[in-house]
Amino acid sequence: MRSLTLHLKIMIAIFLALGIAIISYQIFVLKTPLTESEVDNLWTIDAKINFEVKGTKPVNIEFYIPPKGGDYAISNELFLASGYGQNITVQPYNRLVTWSARSVSGQQTLFYRLNLTKRFSDEIENSAKGEVWRSQIEVAGPEKEAVDRLVKEIRSKSANVSTFITTTINIINDPNNSDAQLLLNNNNSVENKVKAIELILSQAYIPIQQAHTLQLSKSTNQNMMLWIRSYIEPNKTIDNRDSSTNGSNGNWYYFNPLNGSVGLPDDQVVWWIGSRDIVSVENGSKARVNFSLDKSELTAINLAKLTAEGSNLTEYSFYTLPISTQLAYQIMLMIPFGVLIILLLRNVIGINTLGTFTPVLVALAFRETGLSFGIIFFSIIVFFGLLVRSYLEHLKLQMLPRLSIVLTFVVMLIIFVGLFSHKLGFEKGLSISLFPMVILTMTIERLSITWEERGANFALKVAIGTLITASIAYTVMGYQPLIYLVFTFPAILLILVAFMLAMGRYRGYRLLELLRFKALLK
Known part of the structure; x- marks a missing residue:
């Protein structure tokens, strides 16, 4: 058991360190912006x-x-x-x-x-x-004597090459230095001053x-x-x-x-x-x-x-992909965050849902319909689907024919709701054809089984929990600053994996269970 715990801790540390290292490299070396609006x-x-x-x-x-x-x-x-x-x-x-x-x-x-x-x-x-x-620039006559005196003076006032250069510049720009004025010969242009500076520095072999x-x-x-x-x-x-x-x-x-x-x-x-x-x-x-x-x-x-x-930033990133592919990758990269929301709501808070991935798929469907219309549409389809499923139960049909009939009725309901909403002026109804019909069919089937096995109250709680979880997941997965961060810094997913690994050993009470057993504590 100890070896298993140590192995888990090492895995968490590796994913965490690798994710932080990659993100730090992007921020501090490649200078990748942290916000899209920067x-x-x-x-x-x-x-x-x-x-x-x-x-x-x-x-x-x-x-x-x-x-x-x-x-x-x-x-x-x-x-x-x-x-x-x-x-x-x-x-x-x-x-x-x-x-x-x-x-x-x-x-x-x-x-x-x-x-x-x-x-x-x-x-x-x-x-x-x-x-x-560098070699010295040849100079003769009075200029030679002036340069020698200047080099001697500058050497006594400087300690290294940098200070030798700055001292030379200051002396050349001193209007009271007769030797400097001799070299400038009444020409105070910056080009002539640079020429005089180069002459002096060459005597000290400074290029x-x-x-x-x-x-x-x-x-x-x-x-x-x-x-x-x-x-x-x-x-x-x-x-x-x-x-x-x-x-x-x-x-x-x-x-x-x-x-x-x-x-x-x-x-x-x-x-x-x-x-x-x-x-x-x-x-x-x-x-x-x-x-x-x-x-x-x-x-x-x-x-x-x-x-x-700046091609280092984009050469091996998602930004090199076609725009349509980028949009698809943005959706896929946000799915782990939807799963994280479900993990927290189920294991920490204690909300019951229809499986792990059903709320995520419902949240993805909300991207097409919008949250408000999606919740209403989901409720209508599931309600009528449960009625059809309940009626078919009396016919004692096998599972596959039963699912086929439910799926057919789901398609018919989607078409009807789409046409009805269009007539009423709600254009959002036209996008519900993209709603995953198979997911709705399986949701109806699983809810009806839950209804039979654990009663109507529990089935209602599961349905409401699925809607709440899907709504929160939809909000998080559609948060634009977070989408930008994950798309630009995909190594965030490594940190996410490390957190999920740490949550895998959580055996504590859920928040709803604390409320449930509050009377027992008294």
Whole structure:
């Protein structure tokens, strides 16, 4: 007996742990929403590329588009370039789209649109690692002396690579530092400051990259922002870095070249990496790019279906099935909850029903008729069916002919009730043809046997208990938030099995029995 109890406890623990583990993975790793109404932002970015071609010439356009694998997932991309061939090249840090045409003339306009969402992104920066060492940029004359003095000053004020970079940025932006102003040469543009920062950092063998970002805010004409980033290994100082190896366990750190702040804000999207222009046109001139951004809200599940990076959520889930199949699976997945209701009502409360699954099947039938009409219809059919069954009992017929006659009368009653309700304007009556006639026939047969064996009062209690149980099961099985949870997190059924296993050893009193034996307790 002990071994059997231990075996049962192990089974319960396995089902419970497995169900919780799968659900936790969906919530925390796949970011599956817990509610169907949960929404998230979907950003739509339009890039309009304009350029001019003098005469008639072959044209080749290269345009940087955002890389995949960042903090934002790309859900959809659209390229509009009529008459142009198109090719997308994936580079270590970038993606580059190339449009080409053999003969083009005059003003040209091309469009690129993409949708971005924070949800379902893997939040992992581009997997390409970065260099942790670089050679020095050659510099001579007064600039050389200024750079040497600056490097010496920065080294004394920094403890590691990150602080060395931020100190360099702060000094370059200091208008009172004569050496920094010498390097800037009265040009305070952000591009020139980045160039000066790179020159200083190269003297300390620190590599950096230019990161061009776009801020996610509703606007019709937005400019790119320039950041710098460096691949930094943990616990590495300026003096103990190995120049013979690339970074293998470091991370990308982003720095604002105007104030030295570390970390890319959440509303910034990295568009491309490098010092090249975002667009370059061969045999074209006056190339420019205008960005327009808009924000909308979609439910998280619709975002998962729309987002390529979110395919982990839907690839092996019920959402990949056809819509009609999904509806059928939703019904089937809710049946165990109907059985759970019956288990609780029978074993804990003590309500008598016609078997275990009959109330569930009646509850499924209520989905077609509605609860109120279904209860009335059920009562009418069972009442007249019992009358027919009682009359046939006097004829001493065998069970199979008797059931056949009852089934025939059930069909006739269904047809009559359907036509009668239609004449009265109750269109719900047209859906009762889907009511499981065999279940009704067996219900009538079992009620009549119960009537004969245990009396009319008990048969009435069983019929009422079946209706009450079916009504509660119908309410639970039709609760939309629960349907969404079970359909999205089917591992809930494993937890349900664990609970049913635990209930299998319940030998205590039922609530109705406590009321029944209340006088005995006194």
